[in-house]
Amino acid sequence: MTGRDDPHPARDERPSPSGTGRPAAGEVRTGPESPPAVHRTETADEVRTGPESPPDVRLVDRAETPDGARPGPQSPPGVYVHRAETTDGVRPGPESPPDVRLVDRAEAAVRLSGTDPRLALAEARAVLDLAGWPQQAGAHGEAASVALRAAALAARELGDLELAGERLEEAITAGRGFPRRVAQARMSLVTVRAQLGDPEGGLRLADLAERDLLGADLARLGVQRSVALILLGRHEEAVRHCDRAIGLLDDDPRFRAGALVNRGLAHAYLGEYGAAEADLTECAELARSAGLDHVAMLAEGNLPFVAARRGDIAAAFARYRAAETTLFGFPERLAAMRTDFAEALVAARLPGEARTLLEQAVPELVAAGAQAAVPGARLLLAQAALLAGDTPLALTTARTALAELEAQGRTAWLPLAKEVIVRARLAQAMSAAPPSDPDPIAPAPPAAPGTPAPPPAEPGAPTPLNATPAGPDVFAAGSTPMPTACGTGGERAAREPGDDPYADGGADADELILRAITCADDLEACGWSAESAVLRLTAAAAAVRLGVIARARPQLDRVAAGAARPLVRWHAAALRHRLNGDLDRALAAAAQGITALHAPGDANSDDGHVARDAELRVHAARPAEDLAAFGLEIAVERARRLGDARTVLEWAERWRAVVRGVTADPTLPPHAAYSRARPEGVPDTCAEGFSPPCAITDDPPTGRGLLVELVWCGDDLFAVTAGPGGCALRALGSYQAAVEATVRIRYGLRRRTLRDTNALPGAAEEALARELSALDRVLLSGPGILTSAGSPPGGPVTIVPTGALCTLPWPLLPSLRGRPVSVAADASAWLAPRPAPARAPLVLSLAGPGLDHAATEADTVAAVHGRARRVEATRAEVLRALERADVLHVAAHGIFSPRGPMLSQITLDDAPLMAYDLLTARRIPRLVVLSACDAGMAHAPVDGAVLGLAGAFLDSAARNGDTACVVAGVVPVRDDEALALMTLFHTLLAEGRSPAEALAQASEKTAVPGFVCFGAGDVPLVSG
Secondary structure, eight states: OGGGGSSSOBTTOSOOOOTTSOOOTTSOOOOTTSOOGGGOOOOTTOEEEOSSSOSSEEEOOOOOOTTOOOOOTTSOHHHHHHHSOOTTSOOOOTTSOHHHHHHHHHHHHHHHTTTOHHHHHHHHHHHHHHHTTTTSOGGGHHHHHHHHHHHHHHHHHTTOHHHHHHHHHHHHHHTTTOHHHHHHHHHHHHHHHHHTTOHHHHHHHHHHHHTTOOHHHHHHHHHHHHHHHHHTTOHHHHHHHHHHHHHHOTTOHHHHHHHHHHHHHHHHHTTOHHHHHHHHHHHHHHHHHTTOHHHHHHHHHHHHHHHHHTTOHHHHHHHHHHHHHHHTTOHHHHHHHHHHHHHHHHHTTOHHHHHHHHHHHHHHHHHHTOTTHHHHHHHHHHHHHHHTTOHHHHHHHHHHHHHHHHHTTOGGGHHHHHHHHHHHHHHHHHHHSOOOOOOTTSOOOOOOTTOOOOOOOOTTSBOOTTOOOSSOOTTOTTSSOOOSOOOOOOOOOOOOTTOOTTSOSOOOHHHHHHHHHHHHHHHHHTTOHHHHHHHHHHHHHHHHHTTOGGGHHHHHHHHHHHOSSHHHHHHHHHHHHHHTTOHHHHHHHHHHHHHHHTSTTOSOOTTSSOOOHHHHHHHHHHHHHHHHHHHHHHHHHHHHHHOOHHHHHHHHHHHHHHHHTOOOOBOOOOOGGGSSOOOTTSOOOSOTTOOOOBOOOSSOOSSSOEEEEEEEETTEEEEEEEETTEEEEEEEEEHHHHHHHHHHHHHHHHHHHHTOOOSOHHHHHHHHHHHHHHHHHHHTTTTTGGGSTTOOTTOOEEEEOOGGGGGSOGGGSGGGTTSOEEEOSSSHHHHSOOOOOBSSOEEEEEEOTTOSSHHHHHHHHHHHSSEEEEOOOSHHHHHHHHHHOSEEEEESOEEOOTTOGGGOEEOOSSSOEEGGGGGGOSOOOSEEEEESTTTTOOEEEETTEEESHHHHHHHHHHHTTOOOEEEEESSOOBHHHHHHHHHHHHHHHHTTOOHHHHHHHHHHHHTOOOEEEEESTTSOSBOO
């Protein structure tokens, strides 16, 4: 940035990642020293897994000689010519016939292929020259066959799958007359053929090889066979083959380790994560003890995949970083590991991080010729793009993956690619469609006789208690169920032979819905029943949104009656009641579904107990979030009719609690809306009088100021306020208009800070002030929000934003200037009891590199407080400081990664502190001050999930049962201005002001904008 050469540089001098697909500094990447694609190394017969279930399988199933022996790393090649055993285990002597010695030398080349493929190639060529291949190899056919197999395995190690396949075909030809050698070549060809995109062909080869193999060779064949089985989704069969092999290969550490890797991956795809992790850990230990470091690397590289798939994202990032360092120089392996890790990140609602990895992995896999892995990686990229809202990329990438899967005959995976295409087309159609009217079969209840029709509500005006909205949006865009995969049956779209239902075209709404139903049928037929159910929900919701309601009811009936997951059944029931116009019963069904999410025995865990929060969030995230969002939408519509703002606040908090993977406190007394009869067609899982979990009571806490929680349905933005005077709901107008104003304000602040405008300073300041005043009138002053709910003038305000409004510098709005303002992901900090202030908090401060005033700032902070000191700006020291400090102050460069928020970082002396590093922290200080540019920036793909550095600190504190506060910049801040602001801020903090109050006063007196107080900002840290 331009601030780099300025005497007072901005603290985000390094640019954020661009849209080129390459990561920002500190993100995972292949280093410049990585070898080019032609030098990719891979183990002999390894295949890797790709997306949702493997169209790519990272499996170690290395072809090996029957005895499994391998040379020591320092031993000269010639030693193994005389010491290697023959096929029958007899060691040849000096008098052995020439052909026996050639076979022995060829077998030594086979063993070398896994540790030194170039030397193995040289040995294989020497044997082939001595055998006279191809002209005169008749007398030495056995030796030629083994040598060609060695050359194939070496080629596979060097990343040339096609050459490996050619050499193995030649080995089969040369070995005629030696059935066992032919069978061994076919055994090696099983995984090469599978990775080249023909797993069925690989299984046919395995059947041919089985005829001429005995004992341990049959066990090795089972390891090879498991690769193709996993590629075909036949995971139980793969486990059985590996079980038999492991029991017979005690004397063959290399193949035994390969069987453990394959079985571990099959367990992972079966959801048996404890067993998967145990297999991979045992494999790594076995491989290390046997000197098979390359096999150990593969096992360790699979651990991030298993950890992320089970929901432990923090451990997955840590394991990924450790494994990545060992795989530099092995680009194909690294690409496969990135693909697998990205799969779990997509499931965990981190599409930006997944896309960053996949945009590196796909070209590497293409360059390596890993044809079986490529379509899976593309499909994952399409899913990540769809989650991120990039429907054009999702469509083109999913269509390419579909064509590749069809060419490889992998029919079981075709519906997953079709599903992405269908969802993308539906998303495009619904974004262009106008809101539909309610179902004419079930009109809204009329107003009482004699009641005049209410006037249209002005933006910002309180909703009249008995207002009946005209034509509400039944399924508003943004809350329609749109998970990546999950259903049960329906009608099929009629089409002419040869028509492609997934190609671009002018399909009308009815045709699009029929295509979605057809895809749901295909998913169910291929065994993806859960994916089918959720897609059916999506189709039904889209049918209502697009005005083809007749298509919705049959799908909802099927899901409500037959879906395996209680949560999905309740969602279908809620949709049916909403369609019938019964909002109370719809809310009751939605609440039952959320409760079923947390019911014992309903979570998918190895030990049968309730799953940990992280695993629960991964495996039920999309259906639960969609149901909670739907409940919020119903609550908003109900409030517009009845004026029940409190129910809107309850559901807004419930949605955010589901997103964060926590259960809200069930302190709400029974509500009339939930004490009616159970929804029809849904099993009785809760007693009458059920009360949905929520932390909002009839009497909100007093003395905590005003809560303003924003909710967003379609393009309609609403504010729910809560305080001593109760709750109120106000319509604020267009959400998109507020987002656009936020973008303009942030742009104006960046130009002011970086001084990159040619306009007069006064004119730029005036333009920024106009934007702030205009947005303030829409969000706060015009609706009179700050004077509602009995809030005292000038008192503290807690803002819970929605969507992109989490990036708005709220303290700069005129109505909030000088007031203590806290910005939170939910209302939990506002509702929580106030902890007692500490008399002398421990304050630790540090200064990162490259800033003129950072050291002075850190020293000043340490001098202001009674118990304070400087610490080193190293990653290890910062992580230790988190364990001890009450207040941690960081003056450093900050980098926000918009496409991968958990890859955002703070620059330190030795290594960056990444956002995902904070996920494993056992303790977070009560106050963290990030005196860094953009450290408060975040991306909120779903309300309640504020991803970025500040959000990671607060999430980690919440997981530990604590409340915390983070003060951070949301725009660039100049180095000298940060020093002035932070000096006054800490002075006020030491005097007993709360962080929000201290920041408000310091910002006013120094005129330094851009810092925001996140979390529990109204709690003083010291007694005044």
